Structures are given as C-alpha cells and as structure tokens.
Amino acid sequence: MRSFIYYIREFLRPEWLKNFFFAKTAPLVTPSYFKDYPTLTDKECTGCFKCMMICPAPGGIEVLRRKDQWVPEIYPGHCIRCGLCVEACEEGVLTSGRILDITRRDRTAFRSWYHLEVDDALCMRCGNCCVSCPINKQEDPQLGSSGTSSSDEVIMRIEGGRVRILHEEKCTGCKTCETHCPNGAIRVARMVEGVHEEVEA
Amino acid sequence: MSILQDIKNVVRSRSIHVAYVDVGSCNGCDIEVLACLAPRYDIEQYGIYVHNNPREADVLLVIGSVTPQWVDKLRAIWDKIPEPKVAVAIGNCPISGCVYNRRGTLTSPPAEKYIPIAAQVPGCPPRPTEILNAILSVAPLIFKDYEEKQS
Numbered sequence: 574m575r576s577f578i579y580y581i582r583e584f585l586r587p588e589w590l591k592n593f594f595f596a597k598t599a600p601l602v603t604p605s606y607f608k609d610y611p612t613l614t615d616k617e618c619t620g621c622f623k624c625m626m627i628c629p630a631p632g633g634i635e636v637l638r639r640k641d642q643w644v645p646e647i648y649p650g651h652c653i654r655c656g657l658c659v660e661a662c663e664e665g666v667l668t669s670g671r672i673l674d675i676t677r678r679d680r681t682a683f684r685s686w687y688h689l690e691v692d693d694a695l696c697m698r699c700g701n702c703c704v705s706c707p708i709n710k711q712e713d714p715q716l717g718s719s720g721t722s723s724s725d726e727v728i729m730r731i732e733g734g735r736v737r738i739l740h741e742e743k744c745t746g747c748k749t750c751e752t753h754c755p756n757g758a759i760r761v762a763r764m765v766e767g768v769h770e771e772v773e774a
Numbered sequence: 775m776s777i778l779q780d781i782k783n784v785v786r787s788r789s790i791h792v793a794y795v796d797v798g799s800c801n802g803c804d805i806e807v808l809a810c811l812a813p814r815y816d817i818e819q820y821g822i823y824v825h826n827n828p829r830e831a832d833v834l835l836v837i838g839s840v841t842p843q844w845v846d847k848l849r850a851i852w853d854k855i856p857e858p859k860v861a862v863a864i865g866n867c868p869i870s871g872c873v874y875n876r877r878g879t880l881t882s883p884p885a886e887k888y889i890p891i892a893a894q895v896p897g898c899p900p901r902p903t904e905i906l907n908a909i910l911s912v913a914p915l916i917f918k919d920y921e922e923k924q925s
C-alpha cells in the first residue's frame with residue numbers, strides 16, 4: 574500500500590507529468606562532416622568521366638554537356654553516398670563532407686589503368702584484336718593483317734601462335750578489341766588502386 | 775469542420791502506427807529504421823509506434839528492391855492495411871533498385887509498380903532523421919481531415 578501511494582505521488586509531480594507528456598530529445602541536427610550527396614564546387618569539370626567510371630551505383634552520376642561545359646549530376650535514389658566520385662575527381666569538382674580535407678591531409682589518391690586479359694581457351698588467334706586497336710595502328714602502321722608485328726611498341730601482337738600483350742599501359746580503354754573479338758576472348762578491365770603519397774621528411 | 779473530425783485529427787497526429795516490410799534489401803535500411811526506435815532518435819516521442827502488423831498500421835515502410843517472391847505479396851500486405859493509409863519507400867532500393875538494379879539480379883524495382891508510394895526517402899541507407907522527417911511530413915497530409923476529404 575505504501576509503495577502504491579508512493580507511485581501515485583511520484584506520477585502526480587508536475588515535473589514528472591511535464592516530462593512525460595512533452596518530452597523531446599534535442600533537435601537532431603545533421604553534423605557538418607556528414608557525407609551527404611556530393612555537391613559541386615566552383616572548379617571546372619574537364620569531362621574526364623573518372624567519377625562516372627568509379628561510381629558503384631547504377632545511374633548514380635552522369636557527366637552531362639550543358640551549353641559549352643561539362644557538369645556532373647548526382648541522382649538521389651541511385652547514388653549511395655559512398656563519396657568515391659569525390660575522391661576520384663582530380664579537379665576537385667565535387668565535394669561531400671570532409672572527404673576533400675582528408676584526402677588532402679593524407680595525400681591519398683586513386684591510380685587507374687587498363688588491364689588486358691586474353692582467355693587462351695577461347696581465343697582462336699585470328700588477330701582481330703591486334704588489327705582493330707587504334708593505338709596498335711598508330712604505333713606500327715605496317716601491322717600485319719593477321720595481327721603480327723615487328724614493332725615492340727604495339728600494345729599486343731600475335732606471336733608464336735597466341736596473343737602476346739606487350740604494353741598494357743598504352744591502352745586507352747576504348748574496348749574496340751573487345752567488340753571485334755568474335756569469341757569474347759579478350760577482356761578490358763579498368764583497374765583502380767588507392768595510393769598514398771609518401772611525405773618527404 | 776465537425777467536432778468528431780477535430781478529435782480524430784488530434785488523435786491521429788499523436789498516434790501513427792507503422793509497419794515495415796523488407797522486400798529484399800541488404801538490411802542496411804532495416805538497421806536505420808531500428809535506430810529510429812532507439813533512445814537517440816526515439817520515434818515514440820513523436821507519437822509514432824512500430825507494431826509490424828499491417829491490420830493496425832497507418833504507415834507502411836517499404837524497404838528493399840522487390841524480389842520475385844514479393845511481387846504479389848507486397849500488394850497483399852498493402853490491401854490488409856485499413857484506410858487511411860500511406861506507403862513510404864525507405865532507401866534507394868524501392869526507388870531504383872540501388873546497386874541491385876543490374877543484369878543478372880533477381881529484383882524488379884521500383885516498388886511503385888505494385889503499390890502507391892506517397893513519399894520516398896533516398897539514401898543507402900537514409901539517416902534516421904531523414905526517415906523520421908519523411909513520416910512526420912507525409913502523415914498529416916494524408917490523415918488530417920481524412921473523412922472530410924472523402925465526402
């Protein structure tokens with residue numbers, strides 16, 4: 574009985590009643606470091622599409638030609654706010670949260686290149702890939718119609734009955750070889766690696 | 775403006791019952807909805823209660839990118855909710871399919887194809903505050919003066 578009365582008394586305290594009916598946690602503010610949808614800075618976009626290539630979300634970002642300049646556009650509902658495009662853009666066109674501050678402080682960046690791979694089980698050594706590649710043609714105008722070449726500067730050539738890749742680093746990722754391979758044997762993949770620049774003491 | 779309607783408006787503004795359904799998400803958004811229930815965001819202080827029973831619900835939170843198993847069942851859940859009702863899409867998945875919207879995945883977004891969606895909360899996942907704001911801003915639009923709007 575004593576405890577019953579105690580509870581009634583406790584619950585009738587004006588302070589308790591006020592807290593019970595009008596309690597509110599502090600208004601929840603979004604912290605300034607929240608990694609929200611990337612927004613544009615005033616830097617100029619060069620239209621290199623590095624942001625689009627790194628975006629993991631289908632349809633997250635598009636770089637569009639507006640009048641006579643490139644403008645990246647982020648689509649909420651598709652973008653997952655990962656911030657990779659902000660990090661990948663070398664021009665600093667995009668910003669979100671404190672990503673730019675951190676990459677500048679830590680001197681981190683992305684390095685990318687194209688990796689070529691030929692599946693020898695599918696490849697029939699036709700040489701289409703070597704012949705169709707525009708960079709190959711530039712390096713060796715005398716490139717044979719079967720993909721053979723006497724130049725060591727070509728990206729790839731037919732050598733000893735199979736495709737030999739010599740200069741992967743010259744590849745521009747155009748994928749012409751991929752579309753001209755009758756067997757889907759050659760694959761062009763864009764590789765990205767996070768690099769950390771050493772600070773000189 | 776009848777007195778009955780006034781009373782209903784007051785009661786409904788402090789008693790919003792929520793059911794959520796995960797139609798194939800990665801669980802990220804489910805966890806953010808869960809965070810709304812926890813003391814930091816404390817959804818009940820706004821008069822929003824989670825029951826997870828469509829028969830009692832006013833608001834249906836749709837989470838996930840709609841897998842084949844859910845294509846017919848989502849509609850069935852929606853039909854069970856009594857009027858007035860509102861569906862809110864939480865996260866990118868029910869809006870666009872998010873990262874699952876590519877070749878070879880078993881999803882058929884958007885959720886709007888199956889039930890009417892009144893509000894969308896994009897994000898992967900959205901912040902709990904964004905979820906709260908969406909529910910609080912869409913609920914009065916639907917529930918206030920509901921009977922008068924009907925007649």
Ligand code: SF4
Pocket residue numbers: 611624627628629630633634647648651652653654655656657658659
């Ligand atoms: S933040 Fe991530 S998901 Fe969004 S546009 Fe940039 S790279 Fe794509």
Ligand code: SF4
Pocket residue numbers: 617618619620621622623624625636643645661662663664665666667
């Ligand atoms: S926003 Fe940056 S990464 Fe994207 S196209 Fe423009 S310059 Fe390139």
Ligand code: SF4
Pocket residue numbers: 687689705706707708709728743744745746747748749750751761
């Ligand atoms: S992607 Fe283009 S540049 Fe690279 S190897 Fe193929 S054809 Fe040549």
Ligand code: SF4
Pocket residue numbers: 691695696697698699700701702703736753754755756757758759
């Ligand atoms: S085009 Fe395809 S099949 Fe022909 S040599 Fe190149 S990789 Fe092999």
